[in-house]
Amino acid sequence: MRAPDTNEILLQVEAVALSFGGVRALKDVSFNIRKGEIRAIIGPNGAGKTSMLNVVNGFYHPDHGTITFKGRTRDKMQPFEAARGGIARTFQNVALFKGMSALDNIMAGRTLKVRRGLLWQVLRYGPALREELEHRHRVEEIIDFLEIEAIRKVPVGRLPYGLQKRVELGRALAMEPELLLLDEPMAGMNLEEKEDMSRFIVDVNNQYGTTIALIEHDMAVVMDLSESVAVLDHGVKIADGTPDEVKNSQAVIEAYLGVAH
Amino acid sequence: MLYREAGQFKTTYVEDMAIFPIRQDRIALAVLLGIAFIGVPLLATFHIWPFGSDYLLWAILLPFLILALAAIGTNILVGYCGQISLGSGAFMAIGAYSAYKLVTGVHIPLAWLGCAISIPPLSVLASILLGGLIAAGVGILFGIPSLRIKGLYLAVATLAAQFFFDWAFLRIPWFTNYAPSGSVNAPELNFFGLIVQSPIERYLLCLLLVTLMALLAKNLVRGNLGRQWMAIRDMDIAAELIGIRPLYAKLTAFAVSSFIIGVAGALWAFVYLGSWEPLAFSIDRSLQLLFMVIIGGLGSIMGSFVGAAFILIVPIMLNLIPAELGVPLSTETIAHFEFIIFGSLICYLLIKEPHGFARLISIGKEKLRLWPFPY
Numbered sequence: 001m002r003a004p005d006t007n008e009i010l011l012q013v014e015a016v017a018l019s020f021g022g023v024r025a026l027k028d029v030s031f032n033i034r035k036g037e038i039r040a041i042i043g044p045n046g047a048g049k050t051s052m053l054n055v056v057n058g059f060y061h062p063d064h065g066t067i068t069f070k071g072r073t074r075d076k077m078q079p080f081e082a083a084r085g086g087i088a089r090t091f092q093n094v095a096l097f098k099g100m101s102a103l104d105n106i107m108a109g110r111t112l113k114v115r116r117g118l119l120w121q122v123l124r125y126g127p128a129l130r131e132e133l134e135h136r137h138r139v140e141e142i143i144d145f146l147e148i149e150a151i152r153k154v155p156v157g158r159l160p161y162g163l164q165k166r167v168e169l170g171r172a173l174a175m176e177p178e179l180l181l182l183d184e185p186m187a188g189m190n191l192e193e194k195e196d197m198s199r200f201i202v203d204v205n206n207q208y209g210t211t212i213a214l215i216e217h218d219m220a221v222v223m224d225l226s227e228s229v230a231v232l233d234h235g236v237k238i239a240d241g242t243p244d245e246v247k248n249s250q251a252v253i254e255a256y257l258g259v260a261h
Numbered sequence: 262m263l264y265r266e267a268g269q270f271k272t273t274y275v276e277d278m279a280i281f282p283i284r285q286d287r288i289a290l291a292v293l294l295g296i297a298f299i300g301v302p303l304l305a306t307f308h309i310w311p312f313g314s315d316y317l318l319w320a321i322l323l324p325f326l327i328l329a330l331a332a333i334g335t336n337i338l339v340g341y342c343g344q345i346s347l348g349s350g351a352f353m354a355i356g357a358y359s360a361y362k363l364v365t366g367v368h369i370p371l372a373w374l375g376c377a378i379s380i381p382p383l384s385v386l387a388s389i390l391l392g393g394l395i396a397a398g399v400g401i402l403f404g405i406p407s408l409r410i411k412g413l414y415l416a417v418a419t420l421a422a423q424f425f426f427d428w429a430f431l432r433i434p435w436f437t438n439y440a441p442s443g444s445v446n447a448p449e450l451n452f453f454g455l456i457v458q459s460p461i462e463r464y465l466l467c468l469l470l471v472t473l474m475a476l477l478a479k480n481l482v483r484g485n486l487g488r489q490w491m492a493i494r495d496m497d498i499a500a501e502l503i504g505i506r507p508l509y510a511k512l513t514a515f516a517v518s519s520f521i522i523g524v525a526g527a528l529w530a531f532v533y534l535g536s537w538e539p540l541a542f543s544i545d546r547s548l549q550l551l552f553m554v555i556i557g558g559l560g561s562i563m564g565s566f567v568g569a570a571f572i573l574i575v576p577i578m579l580n581l582i583p584a585e586l587g588v589p590l591s592t593e594t595i596a597h598f599e600f601i602i603f604g605s606l607i608c609y610l611l612i613k614e615p616h617g618f619a620r621l622i623s624i625g626k627e628k629l630r631l632w633p634f635p636y
Contacts, residue, residue: 059502082502100495108488
């Protein structure tokens with residue numbers, strides 16, 4: 001496993017609070033993600049893990065607190081800004097474009113890299129065609145990497161769940177992100193699929209140097225993959241550290257197993 | 262057994278990204294284009310069956326081509342970008358009336374400024390294309406609500422466009438150059454000295470424009486912009502998170518769609534109708550286009566053609582068949598039967614295959630590849 005190059009901080013979330021009506025999903029949560037690491041966020045159901053990711057890429061706007069990404073501090077992210085800044089993500093319940101093929105889904109991930117506008121695309125000739133081909137080459141590399149060559153022309157709605165998750169990862173990778181947020185990448189997978197997905201995650205981190213933050217419930221996976229783990233419970237961060245530190249934390253054990261009253 | 266792609270290896274991505282990657286499809290298309298561009302004119306010139314009279318050209322082929330073009334425009338907005346529109350008829354009208362104003366010269370007196378905006382009469386082709394552009398501009402304007410409202414609510418907003426423009430073209434005499442009857446006449450169709458007059462010339466003009474625009478539309482929908490539209494249609498939240506701006510994607514869809522529909526409207530008025538009233542572009546037209554797109558196949562350029570053919574030809578067939586069979590039926594009864602059969606046919610089709618003819622055809626092709634030994 002690759003250790004972070006430096007202790008440079010890529011993303012810093014500071015005292016973020018988020019509530020939906022009376023429900024306080026996040027209560028003054030602070031944590032950071034260092035450049036190049038694999039960071040896990042864990043916690044029991046309803047702990048606020050997905051809300052945290054949604055705050056980071058601008059889908060939810062926090063009530064207060066700040067988000068510092070690549071040295072720039074702001075009160076809230078906008079989804080488009082987050083994407084342009086290099087944050088990509090996958091969803092807990094796959095959010096692919098169902099009517100499009102796997103190839104088109106991943107090609108859509110290249111949108112921010114497309115330079116030629118409408119008038120060139122209408123002609124699909126010369127520079128426009130060359131650009132389309134460049135993107136196709138790049139996407140084919142990702143398809144090879146994820147071993148989904150056989151299904152590239154299949155509409156994603158017809159694919160089994162495990163492959164859909166892989167296509168979704170491909171779409172996120174097509175953005176060439178600096179920070180990749182994975183929301184339960186292994187939910188509902190069998191052992192073999194989990195092993196494949198773990199390999200992809202480690203490889204992405206190694207080959208492209210992408211920083212990864214993942215939410216996962218499979219503790220074996222979390223402890224193996226990640227370099228540091230943040231634990232949320234009821235919207236509060238109860239532990240943060242290396243997998244070993246977290247495993248032995250009394251607060252974490254109580255959150256997961258309950259306490260005798 | 263003939264429809265096989267075995268042995269057709271693609272060695273470049275350009276080949277793989279072709280519109281028709283399978284050789285048999287390319288041959289079929291070439292044959293179809295050959296018939297359309299060479300066969301039909303030849304038969305029509307020598308009045309050989311079925312072109313003994315101009316009926317087939319006037320009543321079927323010409324409206325088919327123009328409405329197929331309008332259906333492509335509707336399909337880009339409704340089928341590709343997922344924005345339901347009931348205002349297609351209005352955008353046809355905008356294309357038609359803008360082209361009419363431009364071809365007859367525009368004069369807007371601005372009394373309070375002491376000057377006037379005057380544009381001299383433009384050529385027919387320039388007017389038709391500019392008419393399309395004006396429709397695109399108006400389309401963008403009416404597309405702005407789509408950023409806030411979705412689905413049925415957006416449909417109602419576009420319906421407002423339909424009724425507003427129906428009213429405007431009927432009641433504001435400036436648009437019709439103060440014609441007392443409210444009906445306007447198309448100019449002489451002069452294309453760089455070539456005067457298009459006979460049905461076959463009109464047919465060829467439309468065929469050329471429709472083929473060209475269908476190709477360009479196909480280029481758009483298989484490029485990045487098309488993927489942005491479909492992404493917005495399928496899941497707008499995920500689209501936004503991969504860096505697609507909903508504003509840009511939706512408004513370009515409105516603009517491109519309205520441009521194509523506007524050009525189709527100008528052709529409908531200039532080439533097919535010759536003289537027209539706002540009634541030619543009423544809500545009925547909008548619904549007809551929407552049906553074409555739904556029956557032909559949402560999100561398919563080819564489906565637009567099939568849908569247009571179905572909606573236009575089936576009623577004519579239903580009308581002709583009893584007469585051909587010698588069944589004595591009054592015209593009124595035939596008209597009623599037409600509604601009944603046509604309506605139930607649409608219901609049946611949509612239950613059997615909600616994705617329209619385009620999906621039926623692609624399923625058929627998949628089966629044909631394995632025929633006669635499916636595994």
